[in-house]
Amino acid sequence: MYSNIIVPLAFDEDHNPDTALNVTRAxxxxxxxxxxxxVMADVPGYAISYMPEGYGAELRATLQKQLDQLAGEFENGAGVLRQGHPANEILDLIEEIGADCVVVASHRPGMGDYLIGSTAARVVRHAPCSVMVLR
Known part of the structure; x- marks a missing residue:
């Protein structure tokens, strides 16, 4: 059993956090x-001008609220919102908090994943702790 677990979550229609949260409980x-x-991806400079004023702050607040709500299901849960490259941010967080396990969802790899590497694959290769990859 693990005492300090990180669970990266994506908030889109292709990802349901239930499996990762259930595995984490186990x-x-x-x-x-x-x-x-x-982890929020960086928005390219040219795209920022097309976004309504305050959009970024509103999006961050909404995402943090979702994270906090899900984290509330755990006795010592916390929601963390980061910005940057997902694998790098997850690996940095592992070091910062001394995590002993990461529970990360993966998808069927596409051609781009073989050339560049998916987030889950990079975390598996570079994490100093156990990594549980979910399909």
């Missing part, structure tokens, strides 16, 4: 710290 020791993280 892997967590009593009183485990569970950190749910969502």
């Amino acid at each position: 892997l967590a020791a009593p009183g485990a710290r569970v950190t749910l993280v969502h």
Whole structure:
């Protein structure tokens, strides 16, 4: 059982967090710290001008609220919102909080994943802790 688990979540119609959260419950020791993280991609400069004023702040607030709500299902849950490259941010967070496990969802790899590598694959290759990959 693990005492400090990170669960990266994506909020889109292709990803349902239920499986990752259920697996986390099964892997967590009593009183485990569970950190749910969502990494927002950087918005290209040319696209920012097309977004309504305040959109970024509103999106961040909405995402943080979702993370906090899901994290509330755990005794020691926390929601963390980061911005940048997903794999890099997850790996940085592992080091920052001393996580001993990451529960990450994966998808069937496409051609781009073989050339560049998916987020889950990069986390598996570089994480200093256990990684549970879900399909």
